[in-house]
Amino acid sequence: MGSPSKLNTKVKSALVQKYGDSANDIVSQLEALEDQPRNSALVRVLAARERDVALKIISDVVGAQQAVSETVSELQTADDVNLSNTRLAKHGGKGQFQCRSCKSWDTQFTEKQMRSGDEPSTLFVRCMAPGCRKRWTVNG
Numbered sequence: 001m002g003s004p005s006k007l008n009t010k011v012k013s014a015l016v017q018k019y020g021d022s023a024n025d026i027v028s029q030l031e032a033l034e035d036q037p038r039n040s041a042l043v044r045v046l047a048a049r050e051r052d053v054a055l056k057i058i059s060d061v062v063g064a065q066q067a068v069s070e071t072v073s074e075l076q077t078a079d080d081v082n083l084s085n086t087r088l089a090k091h092g093g094k095g096q097f098q099c100r101s102c103k104s105w106d107t108q109f110t111e112k113q114m115r116s117g118d119e120p121s122t123l124f125v126r127c128m129a130p131g132c133r134k135r136w137t138v139n140g
Contacts, residue, residue: 015058022062076133099127101134109138 015023
């Protein structure tokens with residue numbers, strides 16, 4: 001067999017070919033840990049003589065990253081549903097407030113009394129434009 005550094009290079013190039021930019025990020029993180037003896041399992045991945053073993057481990061990591069991304073999008077959808085189902089008075093549609101970030105007029109807001117009754121309510125505004133979802137408050 002070849003030297004460990006040549007094997008590492010082969011493993012790295014195989015990972016990059018198969019997984020693209022995700023593999024670059026993972027390989028960089030593993031290389032940063034290479035000198036730390038506590039992370040010997042990660043070092044073994046870099047020094048693996050069998051490319052398939054390294055690819056399987058990295059495949060699991062990439063799959064976990066994709067699962068996290070899917071979970072985040074599910075939580076954002078649930079947040080949208082919760083916002084829509086709130087029992088507070090809600091006003092929606094265009095023309096109430098303009099988003100400071102994307103300049104869209106598609107906003108929703110809720111009103112809540114945050115301070116004493118003799119002070120004005122606070123408006124919680126949310127941009128509903130796809131890809132923006134910025135939130136801000138307006139004190140009355």
